Amino acid sequence: MLRLLRRPVAIGPETPDEALVRRAQAGEGHAFQALFERHVTSVRRFLRDLLRDGDAADDATQESFARAHAQLERLGDHDRFKPWVLGIARNVAFEARRVRVHDVLDEEDEGVPDAVIPGPDPESLLLDAELEKHFNTALAVLSPRRRAALLMRLDHGLSYEDIAASFGWSIPTVKNEIHRARLKLRASLQPHLGGRP
Amino acid sequence: MTCGKPGLLEALTRSELTATTAAEVEAHASTCARCRHELNWLRTERALFRARAGRDEVSHLWQGIAARTAPAPRPWKQLAFALAASALALLSVQQLLQARPTVNVAQTAESEPLSSEPIESTDPTACSRLPEGLGFRCTMSLSDDALASR
Numbered sequence: 001m002l003r004l005l006r007r008p009v010a011i012g013p014e015t016p017d018e019a020l021v022r023r024a025q026a027g028e029g030h031a032f033q034a035l036f037e038r039h040v041t042s043v044r045r046f047l048r049d050l051l052r053d054g055d056a057a058d059d060a061t062q063e064s065f066a067r068a069h070a071q072l073e074r075l076g077d078h079d080r081f082k083p084w085v086l087g088i089a090r091n092v093a094f095e096a097r098r099v100r101v102h103d104v105l106d107e108e109d110e111g112v113p114d115a116v117i118p119g120p121d122p123e124s125l126l127l128d129a130e131l132e133k134h135f136n137t138a139l140a141v142l143s144p145r146r147r148a149a150l151l152m153r154l155d156h157g158l159s160y161e162d163i164a165a166s167f168g169w170s171i172p173t174v175k176n177e178i179h180r181a182r183l184k185l186r187a188s189l190q191p192h193l194g195g196r197p
Numbered sequence: 198m199t200c201g202k203p204g205l206l207e208a209l210t211r212s213e214l215t216a217t218t219a220a221e222v223e224a225h226a227s228t229c230a231r232c233r234h235e236l237n238w239l240r241t242e243r244a245l246f247r248a249r250a251g252r253d254e255v256s257h258l259w260q261g262i263a264a265r266t267a268p269a270p271r272p273w274k275q276l277a278f279a280l281a282a283s284a285l286a287l288l289s290v291q292q293l294l295q296a297r298p299t300v301n302v303a304q305t306a307e308s309e310p311l312s313s314e315p316i317e318s319t320d321p322t323a324c325s326r327l328p329e330g331l332g333f334r335c336t337m338s339l340s341d342d343a344l345a346s347r
Contacts, residue, residue, distance in 0.1 A: 029266070036262060040255045048253065062261040069266040135245050155246045157211070186238055193241070 021078040024069075032072070036065055039082055042156050043089050049151050050093040052140055060096055064089040083158050087166035090148045097144060131192060138188030142181050149174060150181035200232060210239045 011020065011034045020038075023031035043064055048057035068085045075084055139147060149167065152158040158166075164174045208214050209222045226232040320326075324337060 032266060033259065033263075036259060040258060041250070041253055044253045044255050044258070045249065058258060061255070061258055062265070065258075065262045066265040069262070132245075132249065135249075154242055155250070182238075182242070185242070189241075189245075 016079070017081045018078040021072070021075060021081050025072055025075075032069055035081055035085075039085055040065070042082070043085060046086055046148075046151055046156060047089050047093055049136075049139055049155070050090070050144060050148060051096060056096060060089065060092045064092045067092070080162065082156070083152075083162035083166055086152060086156060086158065090152075090166065093148070094144065134192040135189060138185050141188060142184060146177050146181045149177045150185065153178050154182075200229060203235060206232060206236050207239055209236070210243050 011023075011030060015034065017035065017038070020031045020035050024035060040061065044057055044061045047060045047064070048054060051057050051060060064085060067088050071088075075081065077084075139151075142150065145167070149163055152163045152166070153160070160171050160174050160178075163169075163178075164171045167174065169177070205214070205218075205222055206226070209219055212219075214222065226236045
């Protein structure tokens with residue numbers, strides 16, 4: 001009875017994900033909406049990078065959060081909402097691309113340079129539209145799962161442990177895949193970072 | 198110090214090191230070409246990714262999700278309500294049956310008796326449906342059981 005009479009605690013920017021997940025699991029719709037608002041930008045950008053199509057990314061974003069809502073009871077680690085929902089998003093994207101998650105790892109050795117790639121000068125980097133276009137193209141040539149792992153790490157800040165759990169890979173495999181993706185990304189970008197050897 | 202430990206350089210770009218360790222890594226990278234090269238790439242990657250962040254228009258996406266995540270009525274609540282309504286309906290029917298008036302139809306003294314016992318009917322409209330002029334005396338009364346239940 002006391003629980004029924006207790007007023008809900010306000011949700012704010014400082015409310016941790018863990019608390020929001022617990023409250024959403026208890027049926028508070030506003031808590032789930034707060035989780036959505038906090039992470040939708042990341043999820044949508046992640047899906048756009050994987051699917052390379054804005055409309056498809058919108059649909060996949062909605063599907064990802066709908067699945068997250070339906071499966072929220074299963075999330076035992078309440079502070080891991082972001083890696084969890086990104087893992088769901090990755091599955092949604094792979095289904096959309098008809099890529100099976102249990103396929104063997106992508107073999108892209110022929111595209112991975114062994115030599116040291118000349119480094120840029122980040123201080124003088126001009127982030128114009130042209131460079132961003134080349135950056136997006138460089139990301140696009142990576143295989144879907146290697147790209148997903150790289151994005152989870154570099155763009156969304158997930159730990160190697162979270163990525164390994166999401167993919168069902170070992171941590172050394174995750175590090176190796178991200179390293180290979182990085183080398184290929186750098187090789188694709190280097191010609192467009194002219195004047196910054 | 199960081200040569201062979203690329204994780205330290207990455208941790209530096211992610212602001213995960215203490216101030217003291219960060220200063221040591223920075224100092225080393227300034228004198229080590231290999232680490233400086235790696236650090237430049239890590240910072241470039243970070244700058245490129247951060248430049249794209251936050252540009253996506255996402256405000257329209259919640260409507261579609263809200264429609265799919267609306268809380269469904271809890272089945273046990275529906276079941277409890279249905280059971281309570283059924284019980285209430287059964288109780289009402291029972292009360293009505295017990296309280297139904299009994300109609301006693303008897304012949305008047307002038308006519309030839311058909312039976313020594315009054316005719317009982319559970320039809321509350323029996324009196325109004327009897328034809329007039331035949332000498333029947335029709336009264337409505339509650340049975341003892343019905344009275345007791347009230």
